[in-house]
Amino acid sequence: MKSVFALLLLFFLLGTAACRDENKETAPLLENVQSNELFAFFNDIDSVRGQTADDPPATFIAELSLGYKKGDTQTQSELIEKKPQIQNTILKYLSGKKADELHPKNFETMQQELVTEINRLLTKGKLRVLLFQELQAFAP
DSSP states (O other): OHHHHHHHHHHHHHHHHHHHHHHHHHHHHHHTSOTTOOEEEEOOOOOEEEEOSSSSOOEEEEEEEEEEETTOHHHHHHHHHTHHHHHHHHHHHHHTSOGGGSSGGGHHHHHHHHHHHHHHHOSSOOOOEEEEEEEEEEOO
């Protein structure tokens, strides 16, 4: 019984440490955004599925949300208009990565790079943040 309790305690402590590490990884990205800024999110991006740059390639799936300044209707309408180009940009970006690069330790960098790439498509407004809802790579 003691070993079961010790094992449960170990899982709890590891999970708590992982959550703290996860929050540290995203903090620098959020520091670039004003703390009082409110966002609206464009969640109408379809799941992006593709293959990595590995040989042989792994398969990946990504779901994400695009954050922009709340009340910015111009950015919202442009995201709707350019949805196919945005999805293509995300697909090309992630397809250029190797499976080991699609790891939570790299999320902050990938989020910032994707915001930059998507903002190049936009003329009426800009994204402020990109959030991964899911990003997984499956080995061949």
